[in-house]
């Protein structure tokens with residue numbers, strides 16, 4: 001007698017028995033074109049220097065970037081996102097605004113070596129300031145803080161300088177209030193009305209960024225980023241408010257960051273804003289943990305990485321920024 005569940009008439013294992021059926025009933029797809037590869041470019045760098053905390057990732061000189069882009073051109077990736085390590089840092093992060101800045105030069109190399117590849121630039125100040133914070137500092141009621149409104153003007157200038165150097169898309173990551181609107185106005189005023197903005201809209205103050213701060217040499221020299229990045233324990237509705245505001249200010253694509261510990265946020269953003277392209281940033285710590293365990297033979301890197309990327313897609317991400325982009329493109333080929 002069948003019980004009320006329908007068993008034995010209903011056997012869900014029938015959908016799993018044959019690999020061909022499993023393949024047919026899959027609904028989450030992962031393709032190289034969904035993946036964006038982060039690259040670190042170092043002014044005056046010699047060759048490629050492996051990042052100790054991120055095995056398999058490198059700080060590239062401009063010459064090595066040229067070589068890397070040529071190699072990436074044929075992999076069908078969704079794009080690259082560039083991070084710069086300037087020759088010198090100062091209190092205002094002036095390299096970020098210079099037409100001869102490291103990212104500006106890197107963008108030129110990228111567009112020359114792989115003209116068909118989408119080149120995204122991260123717009124923020126933490127890699128360029130001597131104090132490592134994401135904007136200008138000021139004293140506010142006896143406390144040193146990032147001066148939100150003074151930083152906005154600089155973000156607009158940085159974005160325009162990147163667009164002039166060849167950036168196809170601008171990705172502001174500093175979590176300043178009003179940053180998307182300021183950047184949109186600055187781009188439009190300079191004639192870049194067709195340059196999209198991918199906003200790091202819901203970006204949390206996360207320990208999972210640890211290895212990145214080695215990679216980009218961008219650790220805050222004092223304090224932390226909790227007065228601008230989101231509190232992991234805050235109400236998920238706050239992430240929706242961040243997204244809503246950024247969209248109202250003109251964001252074209254929205255990002256949630258980190259990814260794995262924030263799949264619930266990805267899902268809520270996807271459900272609340274169905275038509276909006278949504279990116280997830282599979283951050284440095286998520287990568288390094290798997291690398292470290294794989295190096296000890298404790299975990300299968302390829303299977304774990306692909307499963308993580310599928311989980312992000314299933315939670316609603318249309319695009320994923322990931323250090324596995326290049327490897328995954330080969331695994332998926």
Ligand code: PBG
Pocket residue numbers: 122123124125126127173174208209210211212213225282283284285
């Ligand atoms: C800020 C920025 C950070 C990351 C991307 N853009 C670091 C931070 O906010 O501290 C982190 C990426 C990662 O961990 O992989 N420019």
